[in-house]
Amino acid sequence: MSEFARLKPGEPVPPLLVDTVGGPCWRLCDQKPKNFVLVLFYRGLHCPFCMHQLKELEAKYEDFRRRGVRVLAVSADTRERAERTAVEWGIEELTLCYGLTIDQAKAWGLYLSRGRGMSSRGLEEPEFFVEPAMFLVRPNGTLFGGEVQTMPFARPHLDDVLFGIDYILTNGVAPRGEHDGRPAVAPTAAAAE
Template sequence: MIVFYRGLHCPACRGQLNQMEQRFDDLQALGVDPVAISADSRERAERARTEWGLTKVPVGYDLPVSVMRDWGLFVSGSANDQEPERFNEPGLFLVKPDQELYYASILNMPFGRPPLDELIGGMAFVLDRAYPARGGV
């Protein structure tokens, strides 16, 4: 599970990553290795880990705009002095071990993210029934 979060400035991201932290063991029990990535600098990413109490969720940083675009993420510019010059809007992807994309959620706003409990329930269903990825026709 790759979660692209907006950065330290985003309270909605804090909530999402806190949920990932709380459900980290449940995700791993399903065979899911969650990671969170943003365009934040290393310093800002480390502040997010510390201030948000993230001890289990790996946090990546320095996501280049070119990679944001490769993933189809929306890219925003700062609207105030709390936001970085350029940052990605939220995205969540489930990628199978063979690197096949299984699930994608791409947003242009900080709200409307898929609820983690619903995703976990869906992943359990998928694993139990060998449910195929959809939308690839």
């Protein structure tokens, strides 16, 4: 049995308390968005795929805000690496968080990787880091949906995510993936009366 969590739509997500670049600690339970919090977990400063994704997220930050979505990006990087990320990648609007622990990553069901020396960006990989994931969390702290990956590439396109949020909000879509695999129980005649 895996020691990692498997988050289920409609159920509460784990607590999340992380430090932010240039700001105070960030707590998920303190967030009161109109519609969702988008929690994006990224690998860190060493990852060129993360750089592309976070730059795109920064460029679309206002698009998410207009839809009532608070957005943040979280890594297991140190403060120094997260500060470099903000400067080198031009992150100004996006809340950039760092210091995610292994226990927090496991609670969110994230995949972990060990550092293997120099990355393709010519930077030393940290001792451990998380593989990418993205979660939409409702204002009440329950999971609407998410995607967890084992590899750095083939991430969701942010325009697709924005389209999905529009569709959810316009059509009142309920979360999917909540079925536990057990057969449905037919109501008895007594219960139907």
